[in-house]
Amino acid sequence: MIISATDIRQALDERLQDIDADRTFVLCDEHTARLCLPPTGLQARGCPVITIAPGDEGKNLDTLATVWQALTEGGATRHSLVVNVGGGVVTDIGGFAAATFKRGIRYINIPTTLLAMVDAATGGKTGINFGGLKNEVGAFHLPEHVVLWAGFLDTLDKENLLSGMAEMFKHILISGDSQPVARMEALADTFAQGRDATDLIRQSVAIKERIVAADPTEKGLRKALNFGHTIGHAIESLLLEKHTPVLHGYAVAWGMTGELYLSHITTDTQLPIGTLRGATRLLSELYGPCPVSCNDYERLYALMLHDKKNLSATDVRFVLLDAGADVRLDSTASREAIFEALDFIRER
Numbered sequence: 001m002i003i004s005a006t007d008i009r010q011a012l013d014e015r016l017q018d019i020d021a022d023r024t025f026v027l028c029d030e031h032t033a034r035l036c037l038p039p040t041g042l043q044a045r046g047c048p049v050i051t052i053a054p055g056d057e058g059k060n061l062d063t064l065a066t067v068w069q070a071l072t073e074g075g076a077t078r079h080s081l082v083v084n085v086g087g088g089v090v091t092d093i094g095g096f097a098a099a100t101f102k103r104g105i106r107y108i109n110i111p112t113t114l115l116a117m118v119d120a121a122t123g124g125k126t127g128i129n130f131g132g133l134k135n136e137v138g139a140f141h142l143p144e145h146v147v148l149w150a151g152f153l154d155t156l157d158k159e160n161l162l163s164g165m166a167e168m169f170k171h172i173l174i175s176g177d178s179q180p181v182a183r184m185e186a187l188a189d190t191f192a193q194g195r196d197a198t199d200l201i202r203q204s205v206a207i208k209e210r211i212v213a214a215d216p217t218e219k220g221l222r223k224a225l226n227f228g229h230t231i232g233h234a235i236e237s238l239l240l241e242k243h244t245p246v247l248h249g250y251a252v253a254w255g256m257t258g259e260l261y262l263s264h265i266t267t268d269t270q271l272p273i274g275t276l277r278g279a280t281r282l283l284s285e286l287y288g289p290c291p292v293s294c295n296d297y298e299r300l301y302a303l304m305l306h307d308k309k310n311l312s313a314t315d316v317r318f319v320l321l322d323a324g325a326d327v328r329l330d331s332t333a334s335r336e337a338i339f340e341a342l343d344f345i346r347e348r
């Protein structure tokens with residue numbers, strides 16, 4: 001269940017009472033232990049705190065083993081609970097530790113970044129990176145609760161807010177809304193003015209929840225959540241290879257720009273030009289130019305061919321949007337069309 005808390009301590013107290021675990025363990029990273037743990041009141045309850053290093057580099061088997069070890073040493077049983085306090089790395093690794101420890105124990109996510117609030121912490125995808133591949137090993141394991149508290153947004157810089165907003169823009173675009181650009185602009189305006197975004201966050205999570213409830217293990221409709229991610233993941237991986245990493249949401253924003261273009265030029269979908277222009281203008285204003293050149297196209301294409309969502313080794317699969325604001329899953333595009341889309345991203 002997703003809980004939007006005004007008083008996080010009270011909201012948590014109520015859930016912990018309901019769950020009635022024999023032991024409750026808290027997983028944090030070094031930043032969230034300092035900045036985000038105090039308002040939860042979890043330390044005052046005497047819960048053991050497991051702290052991992054911040055950052056995606058630590059989302060690996062070694063870190064997972066240290067979490068299992070801490071659970072074992074702390075006497076965790078099948079009736080214990082893990083509470084993850086952090087961004088996507090903490091919720092992914094803590095969720096996977098919970099999915100696998102004694103074949104599965106319960107956990108709660110308390111996401112502390114906007115990206116984790118609207119995406120990573122909901123929907124039960126858990127896992128670690130392995131063999132140089134992101135999220136290569138994991139499991140679907142739903143949290144008992146996701147506790148959203150907007151107070152954590154005060155700990156985030158503008159870039160991290162923008163990174164999370166990209167996934168909120170994605171939810172608007174795939175939601176079938178008849179006025180997606182107006183909703184995207186209203187969202188951008190709320191954050192730009194520093195107004196309370198709680199309702200918008202709740203609405204965004206509700207879109208994801210509806211999709212996950214219909215297709216928890218991504219056999220069909222859940223693939224819609226990958227809109228913008230085929231090109232976006234390729235850009236993110238390329239920039240990582242070049243040692244100039246970007247936040248996930250920036251890559252997704254550039255990826256959505258390319259996939260909006262493909263949605264417009266593809267005969268089967270024909271996304272209206274007004275939506276293409278309006279949405280990509282806003283994304284370009286917020287996320288700036290994409291730092292790739294035409295010399296990168298072959299590598300980007302090769303990365304897209306390796307995307308784990310593809311059905312064959314020779315076809316790149318996309319989620320596209322059609323003229324009726326519906327999603328078209330498992331769409332394909334030619335190499336030429338993909339290169340055109342990359343040109344479009346660079347020209348915006």
Ligand code: GLY
Nearest residue numbers: 119123125222225
């Ligand atoms: N982040 C996409 C999903 O949860 O399916």
